[in-house]
Amino acid sequence: MLEALEGSQAIARAVALCRPDVVAAYPITPQTHIVEALSRLVAQGDMKTEFVSVESEFSAASVVLGAAAAGTRAYTATASQGVLLMAEVLFNIAGLRVPLVMTVANRAVSAPLSIWNDHSDSMAVRDSGWIQLHCADNQEAVDTTIQAFRITQETELPVMVCMDGFVLTHTFEPIDLPTQDAIDGWLPPLEFSRKLDPGDPKSLGTLVSPDFFAEVRHSHHAAMTKALSVIGEVDEAWSALTGRSCGGLLEVSGDPAARIGILAMGSTCGTIQTGMEHAAGEVGSARLIKLRAFRPFPADALRAACEGLDHLIVIDRAISPGLGGVVGTEVAATLADVPGAPRIHNHALGLGGRDIPETIYADLMATVTDPDSPAFSVFDADMEKLDPEDR
């Protein structure tokens, strides 16, 4: 049944539906409402979990790592500087291959200090070995959160659910939360194959010599690659339960016959789609590609989604200074060996919470026919604000 809810409240309730044994988190804007709502559910007796109030994100990640290693279902949430403070533990969680779900309320990273939304935080731990799924709206964030608990059990890889800070976390909109019975039937009990058990002692996180390190990394990469099919299957199973799909690895919409495509992750997708509905008559329509799985990177699905395109505009919500856009670079690499691959136009936009207006659609479409358009730009940067030598 649809309810009108703030995104963060909905996420807390979705987490509660999955009955985690342990929740540890440290509040940070814009993730705070999620943790507050979870803490309230526990205090009111509506959620039975070991809620551990910690003194930092480093501890939050360490607590859930220990809890997951002991074979319990664990959850945490953070953002921005919190992701960075967790970074060491995030690599450990992934490298030890324990099942865990974490929400990242995507926010820019300091300096300069910004509390507002972009994808710099989850991008900074892109290579940590976590699955990273991006959500276009709050319904997808709820659905992906619940799916993440099943994906993490089936793959024994940790899953990061990325939702745009403020733009989703603080937005109140109609959301359908499944019933407890439905989730109890859909999400099997967690059985972690390598759990720490005093009855069957083993070590976790030991020193790995050069004789085995390469094999460990290879197997992690192989497991991530295998997770591609699990992400798709779990979304299908979710669709069978609720009638809703999040698009699996990626979702193609818009005009299938269009020669221009636009690829984006997260809440930007809805604004682009609305922009297209209003401006298609003037500037033409596009094929829209919503990239949901950023890690593992769905290369085959992407190649199929781009078939027939002459141009592909790739939106990055973060920047790798000295390179440009990470998503744009990865997409270009994926399509490099495809005959007749589209020309890539890579633009970073909406950095540090810069509002993305629906007119962005027409502005982006115009770059395709502009011979002077650079291969990469910070699209909405106003050069007039910069000294000439800084442009």
Add this chain to the structure above:
Amino acid sequence: MIEYRIHGRGGQGSVAAAYLLAAAAFHAGQMCQAFPAFGAERRGAPVTAFVRTDEHPIRLRSQVREPHFLIVQDGTLLQDAGITSGLRPGGGMIVNTTRTSEDISERFGHRALTVRATEFAVEEIGRPIPNTALLAAFLSATGLFPIDSLAAALRERFSGEVLEGNLRLVERAAGTVERETWKEPADA
């Protein structure tokens, strides 16, 4: 789709006003979206919040630039240059102030409705939080959604004495404006 922009000061419940308006629309069978533009989160600092309502699902996530309606929770904010920025010619502004509607309308060149919302709130709930009174007057004037849908939204959010006070506030504030006087768009 109808778009709304709410201006207030930290502590006046501007974000709550946005959520309540969206919830009222939802109870009236509409789709809705409400979100704040957070800046410095301090008591007294200017706060802006946005609402969209529509019969169809709302996918647009940008800030509201061309609102149909402005809801101004604090009369002192009228001094801000650009407070009516983007307000559509056929729309209107509802303002918490002791000044007259004509006065505000003349100054800004937009249809205006003023409500003594702080005064009503202090008398009915004992706190100077103008959001409920403004929303009640707004819904009464526009007839966009039934007043009952605002009451339903308040029941989800409050209970006990606070709820009772807010429900009295709804009735009182709604009664101070001519019902559905803004049912049709203003002459542009």
